[in-house]
Amino acid sequence: MQPGSQGVIEIRVRYAECDPMGVAHHSAYPPWFEMGRTELLRASGRSYRDLEAEGILLAVVRLEVRYKKPARYDDLLSLATRITSLGHVKIEHAYELRRGSELLATAETTLACLDREGRARPLPEFLSQAGS
Amino acid sequence: MQPGSQGVIEIRVRYAECDPMGVAHHSAYPPWFEMGRTELLRASGRSYRDLEAEGILLAVVRLEVRYKKPARYDDLLSLATRITSLGHVKIEHAYELRRGSELLATAETTLACLDREGRARPLPEFLSQAGS
Amino acid sequence: MQPGSQGVIEIRVRYAECDPMGVAHHSAYPPWFEMGRTELLRASGRSYRDLEAEGILLAVVRLEVRYKKPARYDDLLSLATRITSLGHVKIEHAYELRRGSELLATAETTLACLDREGRARPLPEFLSQAGS
Amino acid sequence: MQPGSQGVIEIRVRYAECDPMGVAHHSAYPPWFEMGRTELLRASGRSYRDLEAEGILLAVVRLEVRYKKPARYDDLLSLATRITSLGHVKIEHAYELRRGSELLATAETTLACLDREGRARPLPEFLSQAGS
Numbered sequence: 001m002q003p004g005s006q007g008v009i010e011i012r013v014r015y016a017e018c019d020p021m022g023v024a025h026h027s028a029y030p031p032w033f034e035m036g037r038t039e040l041l042r043a044s045g046r047s048y049r050d051l052e053a054e055g056i057l058l059a060v061v062r063l064e065v066r067y068k069k070p071a072r073y074d075d076l077l078s079l080a081t082r083i084t085s086l087g088h089v090k091i092e093h094a095y096e097l098r099r100g101s102e103l104l105a106t107a108e109t110t111l112a113c114l115d116r117e118g119r120a121r122p123l124p125e126f127l128s129q130a131g132s
Numbered sequence: 133m134q135p136g137s138q139g140v141i142e143i144r145v146r147y148a149e150c151d152p153m154g155v156a157h158h159s160a161y162p163p164w165f166e167m168g169r170t171e172l173l174r175a176s177g178r179s180y181r182d183l184e185a186e187g188i189l190l191a192v193v194r195l196e197v198r199y200k201k202p203a204r205y206d207d208l209l210s211l212a213t214r215i216t217s218l219g220h221v222k223i224e225h226a227y228e229l230r231r232g233s234e235l236l237a238t239a240e241t242t243l244a245c246l247d248r249e250g251r252a253r254p255l256p257e258f259l260s261q262a263g264s
Numbered sequence: 265m266q267p268g269s270q271g272v273i274e275i276r277v278r279y280a281e282c283d284p285m286g287v288a289h290h291s292a293y294p295p296w297f298e299m300g301r302t303e304l305l306r307a308s309g310r311s312y313r314d315l316e317a318e319g320i321l322l323a324v325v326r327l328e329v330r331y332k333k334p335a336r337y338d339d340l341l342s343l344a345t346r347i348t349s350l351g352h353v354k355i356e357h358a359y360e361l362r363r364g365s366e367l368l369a370t371a372e373t374t375l376a377c378l379d380r381e382g383r384a385r386p387l388p389e390f391l392s393q394a395g396s
Numbered sequence: 397m398q399p400g401s402q403g404v405i406e407i408r409v410r411y412a413e414c415d416p417m418g419v420a421h422h423s424a425y426p427p428w429f430e431m432g433r434t435e436l437l438r439a440s441g442r443s444y445r446d447l448e449a450e451g452i453l454l455a456v457v458r459l460e461v462r463y464k465k466p467a468r469y470d471d472l473l474s475l476a477t478r479i480t481s482l483g484h485v486k487i488e489h490a491y492e493l494r495r496g497s498e499l500l501a502t503a504e505t506t507l508a509c510l511d512r513e514g515r516a517r518p519l520p521e522f523l524s525q526a527g528s
Contacts, residue, residue, distance in 0.1 A: 015302065016295040019147060020154045020205060020448070026456040027148050030423040031280040038279065038338065049338040060422040064460040070514065073152060074302065074313040118466065147434065148427040158324040159294040163412040170411070170470065181470040192290040196328040202382065206434065206445040250334065279415060280423050284469060286416045337416060
C-alpha cells in the first residue's frame with residue numbers, strides 16, 4: 001500500500017444509526033470510515049484482524065469530519081477511502097462519502113501504530129515500505 | 133450478593149440513543165441494563181473491571197426485553213436491577229425501567245461465567261456463596 | 265408477505281461493535297435483526313422508509329435473544345429472518361445468525377403497528393392480508 | 397449564553413463503548429460531547445428538547461477530535477464544554493476530556509442552526525444575543 005491507495009465500499013444507512021432529526025447521527029460516521037479502512041487493508045492482502053492478532057494495533061489519534069448534507073435511513077452510500085500519508089509510525093486517510101454524485105461528507109483520520117502495551121511502534125513493513 | 137439484591141440508577145436518555153420515531157431505539161436499552169449490573173456489583177464492594185482483570189468474564193447468554201412505553205430524548209429514567217437467581221455458573225437479573233412512576237420496560241438477562249478462553253467456570257465465591 | 269416468508273442477509277462484524285472480550289457486544293445484535301427485517305420487507309416490494317413516510321410505524325415491543333457462540337470482529341455472518349406470525353396489529357419474526365454452518369444466536373421479536381401519535385393501528389393490507 | 401460559557405459533566409465509561417483494545421472506541425466520544433452541550437444549554441435555563449420542539453435544530457457540521465490517551469471501561473471522566481464562538485447561524489464549542497488531572501482528549505465542533513426543513517436559520521435570540 002502507498003499514499004494514493006484507494007478503495008470504495010457501499011454502506012446502507014441503518015435505522016439505529018439515525019436520530020430524531022431523521023438523519024444519520026454524526027457519531028455513526030466514524031465506524032463507516034473504519035469499515036473503509038478495514039476493506040482497503042483487506043484489498044492489500046492483509047486483514048486488520050490478523051494485524052491485531054500479531055500485536056500490531058492502529059489507534060485513531062485524530063479525526064476530523066465535515067458534514068455537508070445529511071444521510072437518511074436506508075440511503076445507499078458510497079465511501080471512498082484513500083491513504084494520504086504514510087510515516088514511520090502514523091498513517092493518514094481521507095474519506096469522501098457520497099449518495100450518488102452528491103458529496104455528503106469528507107473526513108480525515110490519523111492513526112498511530114501501537115503495540116499491545118500501547119507504546120508507539122513502527123508501522124509494519126508491508127504498509128510503510130509500500131510507497132518506496 | 134444474593135437473590136433479591138437490588139440497586140437503582142438514574143439514566144439520562146442521550147440524543148444519539150434516539151431514532152427517527154423520536155424515542156430511544158430498542159438497542160439502547162441493553163447497555164443501560166449493563167450499567168445497572170455494573171453499579172449493583174460495585175455496591176457489593178467489587179467492580180466488574182476488577183473481575184475481568186482477574187480473568188473472570190460474565191457473558192450475556194440470554195436477553196429478553198418488553199418495551200411498554202417509549203423513552204424520549206432527555207428523559208431522566210430510573211432503572212431498578214435485581215438478582216433473581218444465582219447458580220453455579222449462571223446469574224440472572226431482572227430490570228424495571230421507569231420514568232417517574234410510569235413503567236417503560238421490563239427485562240431479564242442470564243449471564244454465564246467464563247474464563248479468558250471462553251470456557252464456563254464457576255461464579256466467583258463472593259457472588260455464588262453470598263446467598264448462603 | 266405471509267408467515268414463513270424468509271430472507272437471508274450477510275453481515276460483516278464491525279470493529280466498533282466489538283467489546284473488550286474481543287467479541288460482538290450483545291447490543292450489536294438488535295440492529296442486525298432490524299436490517300434483516302428491512303431487507304425482508306424490501307424483497308416484498310415495499311421499503312420501511314416508505315411505510316414510515318406514510319405514517320405507518322413498526323415499533324419493537326418484545327425482543328428475546330439467545331447468544332450461543334460469540335461473533336468476532338471481521339466475521340462474515342449470515343442472518344436468516346422469517347415471519348412467524350401476522351396478526352391484526354402485531355407481527356412476529358424469528359432470526360438465526362450463523363457463521364458458516366455454526367449457529368451463533370437465535371432471536372424473536374414482536375413489532376406493533378403504530379400511527380404517528382403512537383396509537384396502535386392495523387398493519388397495512390399488503391402485510392396483514394398477504395397470508396390469505 | 398456567550399463565548400466563554402462553560403460547564404463540566406461527569407461520564408462513566410460504559411462497557412458497550414469499549415472495543416477489543418480494551419479502551420473506549422473513538423466513536424463513543426461524539427455522544428459525550430453532545431451530552432456536554434445538552435447540559436451546558438440546560439444550565440442556561442433552556443433544554444435542547446424544548447428548542448427542537450419549537451422547530452429549532454442544531455446540526456453538527458464539523459467535528460474534530462484529538463485522542464491523546466485512552467479512556468478505559470468504568471473510568472469516571474470529566475468533560476469540560478465551552479462555547480468558543482457564537483455567530484448568526486453557527487455556534488462553536490471546545491471540549492476537554494479528563495480522568496483526574498490527565499487530559500485524554502480535546503475536541504471542537506461547529507453546529508449550524510436549521511429549521512425543520514433543514515434550511516439555515518438564525519440562532520435563537522437567547523443564544524445569539526447573549527454575548528452582547
